Amino acid sequence: MIKQNITTGLNIIVKKYLKDRGVNEKIKFNVEVPPKDVAADFAINVAMLIAKKIKMNPKILAQEIANIIIMRMSYIIEKTEVAGAGFINLYIKNEILYRELISILCEGDKYGSLAENSKGRVIVEFVSANPTGPLHIGHGRGAAIGDSLVRILKRLGYNVTREYYLNDVGNQISILARSVEIRYRQLKKEKIDFPQEYYCGDYIINIAKRLISENKNINEIDFKYEAIKDILRTIKEDLKAFAVEFDNWFSEEVIAFYRDSNGKTEVDKMCEYLILKGDAYLKDDALWLASTKFGDDKDRVLKRSDGRYTYLASDIAYHKNKFERGFKKLINLWGTDHHGYVARITACVQMLGFKKESLNIILYQLVSIVRNGKHLAMSTRAGKFVTLKEVVDEVGVDACRFFFLLRSPASQLEFDLELAKKRSSKNPVFYVQYVNARCVSIIKEGKIRKDVITNIGNINFNLLNTKEERDLIKKLSAFYDTLLVSEKTMSPHHFTTYLIELSDIYHRFYEKCRVLTDDIAITSARLKLIEGVMIIIQNGLNLLGVSAPKQM
RNA sequence: GCGCCCAUAGCUUAAUUGGAUAGAGCAUUUGACUACGAAUCAAAAGGCUAGAGGUUCAACUCCUCUUGGGCGCGCCA
Numbered sequence: 137m138i139k140q141n142i143t144t145g146l147n148i149i150v151k152k153y154l155k156d157r158g159v160n161e162k163i164k165f166n167v168e169v170p171p172k173d174v175a176a177d178f179a180i181n182v183a184m185l186i187a188k189k190i191k192m193n194p195k196i197l198a199q200e201i202a203n204i205i206i207m208r209m210s211y212i213i214e215k216t217e218v219a220g221a222g223f224i225n226l227y228i229k230n231e232i233l234y235r236e237l238i239s240i241l242c243e244g245d246k247y248g249s250l251a252e253n254s255k256g257r258v259i260v261e262f263v264s265a266n267p268t269g270p271l272h273i274g275h276g277r278g279a280a281i282g283d284s285l286v287r288i289l290k291r292l293g294y295n296v297t298r299e300y301y302l303n304d305v306g307n308q309i310s311i312l313a314r315s316v317e318i319r320y321r322q323l324k325k326e327k328i329d330f331p332q333e334y335y336c337g338d339y340i341i342n343i344a345k346r347l348i349s350e351n352k353n354i355n356e357i358d359f360k361y362e363a364i365k366d367i368l369r370t371i372k373e374d375l376k377a378f379a380v381e382f383d384n385w386f387s388e389e390v391i392a393f394y395r396d397s398n399g400k401t402e403v404d405k406m407c408e409y410l411i412l413k414g415d416a417y418l419k420d421d422a423l424w425l426a427s428t429k430f431g432d433d434k435d436r437v438l439k440r441s442d443g444r445y446t447y448l449a450s451d452i453a454y455h456k457n458k459f460e461r462g463f464k465k466l467i468n469l470w471g472t473d474h475h476g477y478v479a480r481i482t483a484c485v486q487m488l489g490f491k492k493e494s495l496n497i498i499l500y501q502l503v504s505i506v507r508n509g510k511h512l513a514m515s516t517r518a519g520k521f522v523t524l525k526e527v528v529d530e531v532g533v534d535a536c537r538f539f540f541l542l543r544s545p546a547s548q549l550e551f552d553l554e555l556a557k558k559r560s561s562k563n564p565v566f567y568v569q570y571v572n573a574r575c576v577s578i579i580k581e582g583k584i585r586k587d588v589i590t591n592i593g594n595i596n597f598n599l600l601n602t603k604e605e606r607d608l609i610k611k612l613s614a615f616y617d618t619l620l621v622s623e624k625t626m627s628p629h630h631f632t633t634y635l636i637e638l639s640d641i642y643h644r645f646y647e648k649c650r651v652l653t654d655d656i657a658i659t660s661a662r663l664k665l666i667e668g669v670m671i672i673i674q675n676g677l678n679l680l681g682v683s684a685p686k687q688m
Numbered sequence: 689g690c691g692c693c694c695a696u697a698g699c700u701u702a703a704u705u706g707g708a709u710a711g712a713g714c715a716u717u718u719g720a721c722u723a724c725g726a727a728u729c730a731a732a733a734g735g736c737u738a739g740a741g742g743u744u745c746a747a748c749u750c751c752u753c754u755u756g757g758g759c760g761c762g763c764c765a
Contacts, residue, residue, distance in 0.1 A: 220708045440763040447765045476760040578724050652724045
């Protein structure tokens with residue numbers, strides 16, 4: 137959290153500086169890590185921003201501010217310099233780094249977390265695959281991103297609920313029920329055709345077989361109920377095997393079927409509300425949503441002329457329901473194929489009287505599976521898709537989750553099965569986990585030596601003064617920065633990048649700085665540094681839902 | 689046709705959200721084990737960030753257009 141401490145100090149200085157110059161505006165500047173070839177620890181761009189406002193030479197301002205910083209922040213800043221177009225480079229004192237390492241060691245797995253439930257209630261809705269078949273790898277990516285995002289937000293103090301929205305109402309489900317029924321009848325030797333557009337996977341036949349084995353009269357069988365029951369069970373099993381557990385499974389029936397004392401469903405009430413507000417209107421015997429008012433390209437039907445509601449109507453009621461349950465922020469993870477839906481749901485949120493910003497829709501691109509350099513063909517229609525279970529069974533949960541989180545949700549993901557299985561540094565999961573195993577191993581080795589100092593108070597951290605050691609501690613402290621970036625961008629992929637970079641820096645340290653030597657003071661200090669690395673790697677992997685094995 | 693998203697090294701991609709000489713990994717080439725895990729490390733080479741304009745002290749990032757790709761455009765879910 138070094139960066140945050142610096143920012144706090146700088147803000148005070150900048151505020152006063154602006155006031156002295158008669159500038160009343162607030163300036164939002166950045167504290168950033170300079171490029172590789174610059175030796176400084178941090179750099180700020182504030183002088184250039186002020187220069188623009190008051191039309192002065194940024195380098196002169198930079199020098200003035202740099203002087204103030206060195207005077208007022210000497211407790212943290214060792215040295216400043218003006219560089220480039222007006223950057224102020226900051227060199228921080230080593231003691232600050234050591235203090236950071238100490239708090240990592242003391243706080244352990246709590247390091248970088250804010251007080252629980254200090255930031256309000258958030259609901260993250262993800263996967264939400266229709267219960268009409270097993271989860272495929274696309275759902276897997278959504279599951280990994282969603283679950284990891286929840287872990288990140290929790291660490292930042294949000295009170296987060298993981299929710300799966302179950303579309304157990306509507307056409308798809310009717311077709312599912314019919315599909316099972318036809319298979320059932322076929323197994324009973326009835327001559328009946330199976331329509332092409334029905335669900336033709338083997339799992340449908342298996343459900344039918346189960347029903348036959350239960351020997352019930354066909355009139356007693358609720359095909360819809362039975363189908364959902366079986367499919368949902370496998371979905372839950374697959375998610376559990378993938379280390380994803382939902383806090384809540386929200387059934388569409390709750391808003392579409394359940395009626396209050398006046399005989400009204402939540403969908404009914406929502407529509408009445410929108411009509412009253414003038415955001416819904418009747419035309420051609422149907423009820424329309426005036427979504428163009430809020431940026432959609434056309435108005436949408438809520439209730440068909442035959443009286444049945446559309447999927448959209450349920451979905452609006454569902455979002456309303458989420459707000460009514462007290463969530464301040466709604467996060468939805470959708471596959472990119474749903475992007476057409478963003479405008480209308482955003483419009484609805486505003487019609488319901490909530491701010492556009494309270495709904496955050498994250499779209500993620502598709503996953504393609506690569507084996508030996510070749511893309512595997514996929515088609516949902518023919519039931520020829522790669523399931524999540526297949527991939528997890530083949531490469532393991534850790535590799536699977538890490539790979540799904542490797543790229544920004546906005547980029548398409550290539551999942552290389554052979555690479556994911558590799559046990560070498562070429563495989564990024566393995567590379568990161570290997571660091572943890574190595575740390576554990578060295579610490580174990582260190583424990584054998586009786587003379588090692590373990591009490592933090594007696595460690596001479598000043599001995600950690602090489603470039604490699606400084607770099608390593610700085611990277612450790614960037615753990616919190618990574619949390620903040622992930623929050624801002626609503627994406628966990630920064631952590632895979634971070635962990636890979638941290639591992640890189642660790643290995644460089646490992647090559648240059650021998651840990652176990654005859655010098656007991658250095659040995660003890662470096663062992664503590666390694667312990668810090670271990671803590672951060674474990675914390676980071678935990679946010680991704682990936683394990684940190686002690687040996688490999 | 690309309691709309692949304694994407695385009696970065698041969699391949700897969702990152703870039704702290706507008707900052708300094710655009711970082712990694714794979715593949716290629718070269719080097720390093722008589723000490724803590726060589727399952728590793730060090731180094732070389734590889735880029736007009738698809739193209740053209742614009743805004744800015746500063747653009748991969750923002751705006752406009754063009755080209756190429758993905759997806760969506762139902763009183764389906």
